[in-house]
Amino acid sequence: MRLADKNAIVTGGAGGIGRATALAFAAEGARVAVVDLRADAADAVAAEIRANGGSAIAVAADVSSEADIQRVIATTLAEFGGVDVVFNNAGIIRRTTAVETTAEEWDLVFGVNVKSIFLMCKHIVPVMAAAGGGSIVNTGSGWGLKGGGQAISYCASKGAVLNMTRALAIDHGPQGIRVNSVNPGDVNTGMLLEEARQLDQDAQAFLAESADRPLGRMGEPNEIAAAVVWLASDESSYVTGSALVVDGGGIA
Numbered sequence: 747m748r749l750a751d752k753n754a755i756v757t758g759g760a761g762g763i764g765r766a767t768a769l770a771f772a773a774e775g776a777r778v779a780v781v782d783l784r785a786d787a788a789d790a791v792a793a794e795i796r797a798n799g800g801s802a803i804a805v806a807a808d809v810s811s812e813a814d815i816q817r818v819i820a821t822t823l824a825e826f827g828g829v830d831v832v833f834n835n836a837g838i839i840r841r842t843t844a845v846e847t848t849a850e851e852w853d854l855v856f857g858v859n860v861k862s863i864f865l866m867c868k869h870i871v872p873v874m875a876a877a878g879g880g881s882i883v884n885t886g887s888g889w890g891l892k893g894g895g896q897a898i899s900y901c902a903s904k905g906a907v908l909n910m911t912r913a914l915a916i917d918h919g920p921q922g923i924r925v926n927s928v929n930p931g932d933v934n935t936g937m938l939l940e941e942a943r944q945l946d947q948d949a950q951a952f953l954a955e956s957a958d959r960p961l962g963r964m965g966e967p968n969e970i971a972a973a974v975v976w977l978a979s980d981e982s983s984y985v986t987g988s989a990l991v992v993d994g995g996g997i998a
């Protein structure tokens with residue numbers, strides 16, 4: 747197993763890509779702290795892991811809160827005794843142009859998508875460094891590389907994730923900490939349905955548009971999880987600061 751005896755934190759672990767990755771981490775032998783704003787759904791994922799024979803806890807938290815991030819780390823350390831892997835994955839989207847976006851919405855998106863990663867790294871890097879290293883994976887987006895329409899705060903936030911990942915890799919590589927981003931294209935999760943709702947579009951038609959790429963379909967959460975497992979594991983031991991694109995060819 748590729749993550750045997752590793753302890754992992756997965757944010758946004760109650761749904762979509764985070765849930766699939768929490769399950770995949772556990773299947774590879776990791777103990778997993780499932781972190782999400784939605785307590786019941788996080789509990790359900792942790793229970794599913796335990797039912798499969800794995801080890802997991804659920805921690806209800808808002809990742810944009812420094813106090814919550816510190817509590818997540820303290821709880822995980824108390825339960826597991828260390829943290830080797832962090833998947834900073836919680837994210838939200840607002841499908842609006844700059845003109846339509848309020849300053850409050852901008853701050854909300856940056857709080858969840860960007861500040862959360864800064865806060866997690868601020869507090870987890872000393873823990874990992876003291877243990878000799880670790881692997882941090884941040885969820886960016888294809889739109890963090892190429893931009894996209896009617897999502898100004900989201901595109902800006904995911905661009906920030908991409909470059910923050912590089913800066914973290916430069917700062918903390920000498921401490922044995924690798925930091926990479928995974929950048930999905932359209933993936934079959936609740937976020938796409940939420941986008942259709944915000945844009946007042948038919949959900950099925952919106953999902954169908956996601957197939958317009960070389961591989962002819964949208965991605966499934968387990969296909970992103972497979973990439974994250976690799977970045978989390980020692981198989982990617984010489985990879986840091988990279989932006990791994992998993993999008994069925996949509997960026998090209």
Ligand SMILES: NC(=O)c1ccc[n+]([C@@H]2O[C@H](COP(=O)([O-])OP(=O)(O)OC[C@H]3O[C@@H](n4cnc5c(N)ncnc54)[C@H](O)[C@@H]3O)[C@@H](O)[C@H]2O)c1
Pocket residue numbers: 757758759760761762763764781782783784807808809810835836837838858885886887888929930931932933934935936937938
């Ligand atoms: N689905 C896609 O097409 C797609 C494409 C590119 C990038 N992404 C990114 O993938 C990541 C996961 O999204 P998903 O598609 O699985 O969507 P999702 O909505 O299914 O999952 C996001 C999870 O984050 C949680 N969350 C939201 N705000 C939070 C907060 N403040 N604190 C803690 N948890 C919070 C939600 O409760 C949810 O469980 C996000 O960062 C998203 O931007 C998704």
